[in-house]
Structure formats: C-alpha cells, structure tokens
Amino acid sequence: MEKKNIDWANLGFSYMQTDKRYVANYTDGKWDEGGLVDDGMITMSECACVLQYAQTAFEGLKAYTTEDGRIVTFRPDMNAERMQGSCRGLCMPELPKEQFLDALDQLVSANAAYVPPYGSGATLYVRPFMFGINSVIGVKPADDFQFRMFCTPVGPYFKGGVKPLTIRVSDVDRAAPHGTGNIKAGLNYAMSLKNITDAHQKGFDENMYLDPQTRTKVEETGGANFLFVTKDGKVVTPKSDSILPSITRRSLVHVAKEYLGLEVEEREIYKTELKDMAEAGLCGTAAVISPVGKIVDHGEEILLPSGMNDMGPVTKKLYETLTGIQQGKIEAPEGWIRVIA
Ligand code: PLP
Ligand code: COI
Secondary structure (H helix, E strand, C coil), X not given: CCCCCCCHHHCCCCCCCCCCEEEEEEECCEECCCEEECCCCCCCCCCEHHHHHCCEEXXXXXXXXXXXXXXXEECHHXXXXXXXHHHHHCCCCCCCHHHHHHHHHHHHHHCHHHCCCCCCCCEEEEEEEEEECCECCCCCCCCCEEEEEEEEEECCCCCCCCCXXXXXXXXXXXXXXXXXXXXXXXXXXXXXXXXXXHHHHCCCCEEECECCCCCCEECEXXXXXXXXXXXCCCEEEECCCCCCCCHHHHHHHHHHHHHCCCCEEEECCEHHHHHHEEEEEEEECCCEEEEEEEEEECCEEEECCCCCCCCCHHHHHHHHHXXXXXXXXXXXXXXXXXXCC
C-alpha cells in the first residue's frame, strides 16, 4: 500500500479528511450492522437532539506504525468501555464493544495510506462519536442515534511539540460536583471554549481546572489529566470523581510502577502543593505527555525546576517508555496493543 503524499513531520493537530469513515445507526431499539462510507457530511433534522440539547459523546485514540511496519492501536477496549459509560450518562444506547473494535479495524485498514510512517512523529488520530439524531423539542433523550468513527493524521497537540507549556489556574469550573466531568460528553468541551480562547489570548497554553466544590485541589485541563513528580521522585496524579479517567494516565501509572520501579500516588493534590513539585505534565491521547514549565495563579508564577526548555528527567523516561510501547520498541503488557495490519 502506497502512503499518501503528506508532509508528515509538519502536521499539526487539525482535521484532514481521509477516504473512509464508519457509520452505524440505532433505530427501533437496535444497532444496525454498520459499515464504511465515503461521505464525511451528515444530514439531519434541524431539531435533532444533538443540535438542540447537545446529546453527544466522543472518544479519542490513535493508530501507530511500529518499528517493524505493523499498524497498531493502543488499548482500544478501554475507549470502547469508557464510551459505554459516557453513553449511559447521556441516555444513549451503548455500542457493543465488539462492534466498536470491528469498526476501528475496518476504519484504520481502509485508511492505511494515511497512517503516518514509523519515526515521522505523526500518528493517526481516531475519533469515535455518537449523537441523538431524531427531532426532539421537549427536553428528553432522542430515540434514534448515530455512531461514527473517522480518522485524521495528526502531529503534536501543542505547537512546539515537547516544549514545556505555560498554564494558568482557571477561574471557571469545568465540571459541577456530581456532574458530567467523568464522562466524555461534548458539553464538557463546549463550556471550555470561551475559557481556552481567553487563555490563548492571554498567552497561556491551557487552563488548570480546580475541584468545583472547594477550588483548592487540582483537577485536570480542558483536554488532559495531570501528572506530577515530587522532589523525592514520586509520581503523583490527582484522584477525583469529576475528571475524565484518562487511559494514558492509567497506562502511565502502570509504566511508572512496573517498568520504571517508581512510587506512584493517586490522591487529592492541593494547589498549595504545586510549588513543591519537581516536574509536571499533561497526559492524554492527543497530549501524549506534554511537559509543563510554568503555572500562573493570578499573577503568582510557579516555575517548575525542570524549566522551560526540556522535559524533566522522570517525565522524559515516562514519555519514552510509553511511546516505545506504542511503537513496538518496548514489549507491551498483555492486551495493550491491537494489531490492525
Ligand atoms: N481529560 C480530558 C478532559 C480529555 O479530553 C482527555 C482526552 O481524551 C483526557 C483527559 C485524556 O484521556 P485519554 O488519555 O484517555 O486520552
Ligand atoms: C484526546 O486526547 O483524545 C482528546 O479527546 C482531547 C481533545 C482535547 C483533543
């Protein structure tokens, strides 16, 4: 298979239409068989539930080319399961895990020419999503739903790749107590658009959201979980019911313990502890691990000792081990890699 003529090394994190996408429809209380289609446009009622009441959830995962030329995906069963949880939270039907994985295999195989080559620094980002499609005017869930999965080749989520980021402590809350912060609902991202636009205008790369109840504990950013390294070399990551359970973060916890022999704590992290951290990073499918160099809390600057030029040493080891596993250079734990081709 011949690869597309794309400048892989200079891709940003943006949408490029690929050849095929997967569509399945839920009507009369059941999913159809689903399959690949050419058309990337969607036609629906002006009164579709997703358009009026934002009944939609999504996922994000990546396909990689390994050192030995295979195309693989990373822990897609976890995305399938998390999506089922998001759907339950939004009164949408669960897509069976087997259908999700089959859709992924079909989608990535059909778009293999868009999977960036090994060593290019780019990856194929896969975006599964589901939404209520029939017209609904009173506030209630839709009856009919569409599940889709498309893919697009991407470069780093943050411009500058692995250059340390500057983030600010947000005045806006991302998720209400007992709300939807722990599911991947589109509405969580809609509410963050004004805040991220404001952050960018003021020169920050991301917002650090605090716990909505007390505003004293670190939660996550708009699109990634946090990972910190303490001065005595411990990896610490926030535990909270209102953050998205990141698959990258859960994988890194395993990597830190089992591959690097590090001590890991998942616990509440107070904002007052930030000044004592040695390293900080944002972790997620899109972010991979993006180092944080500076945290600004209303004029007070916290400079991480790892600085503004490079990743801290522990973050770097975590990054290299995780990406090594994803690219087939380091043996993966059982079940983490799904070979597509
Ligand atoms: N937190 C938020 C709000 C996200 O949007 C994402 C991205 O999916 C993550 C965390 C990281 O999750 P994952 O590692 O599963 O991609
Ligand atoms: C992902 O990492 O897959 C996400 O969904 C985050 C989003 C901000 C791109």
